[in-house]
Amino acid sequence: MGAGKTTVGALLAERWAVTARDTDADVEALEGRSISDIFVDSGEGHFRALERRAVADALASHDGVLALGGGAVLDPSTRDLLAGHTVVFLRVGLSDAVKRVGLGSTRPLLLGNVRGQVKALLDERAPVYESVATLVVDTDGRTPDEVADEIAAAIGEAPA
Numbered sequence: 375m376g377a378g379k380t381t382v383g384a385l386l387a388e389r390w391a392v393t394a395r396d397t398d399a400d401v402e403a404l405e406g407r408s409i410s411d412i413f414v415d416s417g418e419g420h421f422r423a424l425e426r427r428a429v430a431d432a433l434a435s436h437d438g439v440l441a442l443g444g445g446a447v448l449d450p451s452t453r454d455l456l457a458g459h460t461v462v463f464l465r466v467g468l469s470d471a472v473k474r475v476g477l478g479s480t481r482p483l484l485l486g487n488v489r490g491q492v493k494a495l496l497d498e499r500a501p502v503y504e505s506v507a508t509l510v511v512d513t514d515g516r517t518p519d520e521v522a523d524e525i526a527a528a529i530g531e532a533p534a
């Protein structure tokens with residue numbers, strides 16, 4: 375969270391003249407309620423099931439840049455579906471992540487103790503992110519445009 379997946383995904387799609395999609399937005403559109411409301415009213419487990427389906431649907435039908443939510447790749451079946459795709463890990467350190475999401479973050483997993491939660495999630499998830507990535511890009515101290523430039527330069531044309 376705060377790595378810039380949603381923001382950089384949209385910029386990259388623009389550079390490549392393809393469409394951008396974001397699985398969080400897909401889940402919200404399908405459910406007609408916000409991610410926060412889904413967590414509060416139906417629980418994280420329900421959100422993860424919706425997310426798993428949204429990622430599978432998008433990978434099957436979408437031809438462009440897809441931004442995932444930060445917890446999506448914790449699901450083993452989602453990791454399997456990503457095999458064969460170009461997967462970019464936007465790496466972010468604690469300080470920049472907290473600055474970007476804000477101490478008053480509305481992201482449900484960060485409520486209460488943003489710094490502590492971000493640190494715990496980064497520590498726990500970094501190995502998983504590295505294991506699924508085909509490209510790792512550091513984002514600390516860089517603008518979304520600079521990050522998108524680096525990805526476009528590393529990958530070249532939009533991947534098939």
Ligand SMILES: Nc1ncnc2c1ncn2[C@@H]1O[C@H](COP(=O)(O)OP(=O)(O)O)[C@@H](O)[C@H]1O
Pocket residue numbers: 375376377378379380381382474475513516517518521
């Ligand atoms: N490289 C960056 N530098 C500074 N701010 C950024 C950067 N990338 C994203 N942001 C800002 O951080 C916030 C979270 O970005 P977002 O794209 O929603 O991240 P994610 O989807 O990974 O959670 C947004 O306000 C966005 O404008």
Ligand SMILES: O=C(O)C1=C[C@@H](OP(=O)(O)O)[C@@H](O)[C@H](O)C1
Pocket residue numbers: 375376379380398409442443444445446481482483
């Ligand atoms: O890391 C996570 O578990 C989550 C990240 C969020 O998306 P972003 O990573 O786009 O903020 C969103 O899917 C949800 O709040 C859970």
Ligand SMILES: [Mg+2]
Pocket residue numbers: 379380381396398441442443
């Ligand atoms: Mg996002």
